[in-house]
Amino acid sequence: MQVNIGGLVMKNPVTVGSGTFGYGQEYDRYFDVSRLGAVTVKSLSLQPRAGNRPPRLVETPAGMLNAIGLQNVGIEAYLRDKLPFLRERGCTVIGNIYGYSPEEYAQLAEILEREGGADAIEANLSCPNVHDAKTRGCKLVSQSPERVAEYTRAVKAATRLPVFIKLSPNVMDITEPALAAEEAGADGLSLINTLLGMGIDPETRRPILSNIVGGLSGPAIRPVAVKMVWDAARAVRIPIIGMGGICTAEDAVQFLLAGASAVAVGCASFRRPDTALRVVEGLEAYCARQGVADISALVGAMKVD
């Protein structure tokens, strides 16, 4: 089950979506989180962030919309209070980072490497919830291939750790930012972040989320995510961590067959905290059932006549 994702060795190809698993310890009450291929932590910023005002959350058909706004403890408190648990447990850690400029991303990556805070970096260039939708629109870094390249180069120059770039599905052509990241030196891609969405209360005529716009996740977006992974995998050579609505091992297999080399379980953990572990176990069972000796043999192995 071991995989190598752009230099990051994972004992199995299953991690978790940033922001859906806290800093690991929260779900260790339900299962030994070190059994996952890696724990991807909640986005870290240089300063702690309070996030958006509530309401931040609404359920949608087979999914949910959120506009948390990256509420997080900040890099300093992460290293001090959260990291020791992950290290003690022997978890492989993917440090998801968010900044306001290429320099901030570089600084975060540099700190994480220096302090042993992560085994790989995932640069979140695609959070839909940190802009004020009313005044500034929803421009994401990952919607511009030029900016993707610029940010990727900055992070790559700051660290020797493997660097994964997390992209938004809200683009005309996912291969453009994917290629931009690859050409700028990214070691892998994380696909997909949430899809932009919104809801309106018909009675009050007001937006349901305080930030108006939020990010859609859950099984509802899985077919979109599988297709984007398939598109990107045919365009780039670097490995892809596929995510978007994965609830079962069979869901995860779809991503592998589409071209992902690893997968992340996202908000399905909210419903069943041990979903990611069940996906690990389910993948083992799937491989045994299908006579797959090396899970990497599934990557991009969709059969088309």
Added chain:
Amino acid sequence: MPHVVDCEIKAHQEAAPGHYRMALHCPDIAKEALPGQFCMIEVRPGYHPFLRRPMSIERIFRDGISILYKVEGEGTRLLSGYRTGQSLNVQGPLGKPFPLPGEGKRSILVGGGIGVAPLPGLAERLMREAGRTPEIVLAARTDSLLLCGKDFAQMRCRVTLATDDGSAGMKGFASDALRTLKPGPDTVVYCCGPMPMMRAVHDVCAELDAPCFASLEALMACGDGVCMGCVVEANVEIEAERMVRVCADGPVFDSRVINWSAAGKR
């Protein structure tokens, strides 16, 4: 340590128009649960509704718990369709319980509408462990929506009623009824109900210098402190700590912690 378990429904009855009480067989959860904590219930297998529903624990028995809920939306409507003998997946106990008052202190429990849900269990614990029978204020829009009156009467609690329309007890709000009981610094007030009601209860308590603990309700995705979806604004100087999680930092808060003017806006 929360558990995730399939629980058999031992009883399920209408408690008032549109309100139901459900007893669940879950010894593991019951063993660890304390009044004020909640559980997350999967209302249907499959992908929709996608999220569990947070439910206050009403009473705690040796081999199970009961919940009391009002049918408000899709989740509770589905829940109301379950019959005795069927099973539900339940995660809990979650969140922080009501703190006990100091030895021999007077306590007043204030419940507004379905907000009374966590209070019968609290009353039982107070009688057992704090050595003094709590007083109760029950408030609702109208007589038929006053819940748990009998349970409190059985515990020999003194119950003060208030209804918006005057159909039972005094005509007025929970906070008006609380005021007639003259809480002071030696009284601990526990309240649960709609935000405007709890805000008014907090105001009375602040004015009379009575400590007050409020149990908040919120939409939640994880119930576990992970998703940051259920936050409310707190009176915290440090910007980054201003948003507190109802699920993990609460649901029970010292009422002075909550920024009621911001939190009441929802």
